[in-house]
Amino acid sequence: RLVVLTSHFTPSTSMASEKEAALAATPSDSDSPTIFDKIINKEIPSTVVYEDDKVLAFRDISPQAPVHILIIPKVRDGLTGISKAEERHFEILGRLLYTAKLVAKQEGLDDGYRVVINDGPKGCQSVYHIHVHLLGGRQMNWPPG
Numbered sequence: 001r002l003v004v005l006t007s008h009f010t011p012s013t014s015m016a017s018e019k020e021a022a023l024a025a026t027p028s029d030s031d032s033p034t035i036f037d038k039i040i041n042k043e044i045p046s047t048v049v050y051e052d053d054k055v056l057a058f059r060d061i062s063p064q065a066p067v068h069i070l071i072i073p074k075v076r077d078g079l080t081g082i083s084k085a086e087e088r089h090f091e092i093l094g095r096l097l098y099t100a101k102l103v104a105k106q107e108g109l110d111d112g113y114r115v116v117i118n119d120g121p122k123g124c125q126s127v128y129h130i131h132v133h134l135l136g137g138r139q140m141n142w143p144p145g
């Protein structure tokens with residue numbers, strides 16, 4: 001008898017298209033708006049799972065795991081990516097990670113999860129407004145691709 005042990009979860013886009021999006025994105029440290037500003041301003045709908053005065057957490061439109069949530073600062077303040085972090089960002093950086101922990105608990109990810117920050121073209125970053133990925137609900141692999 002055949003026993004299928006694989007998860008039924010299928011990522012909604014291929015790894016290749018994620019990479020293509022990242023390579024097509026223009027690395028930016030400018031204050032020009034990104035798609036995430038429209039999500040923050042609610043001009044574009046998103047599924048918000050957590051919100052306070054400083055951060056917003058919403059479901060990724062192209063989930064790579066059964067739970068895939070992005071946690072972002074409401075004010076970018078030059079933080080287009082982790083490589084642009086300055087001392088003035090200490091508090092918001094801590095808050096983003098702490099929010100990942102809160103949301104993981106809220107999502108019931110009691111057996112573990114992964115927190116990721118992609119940076120720059122080689123890190124596969126496609127949106128230049130810092131964001132923490134929270135991924136869970138399946139077994140992760142190591143090393144990541």
Ligand code: TR5
Nearest residue numbers: 022035044046059060061062118124125126127
């Ligand atoms: O590749 P990086 O690390 O920059 O992550 C950017 C993430 O933003 C990807 O995982 C995308 O799937 C996600 N993304 C992109 C858009 C979007 C989104 N998540 C939720 N809602 C979105 N909208 C409405 N539009 C996007 N372009």
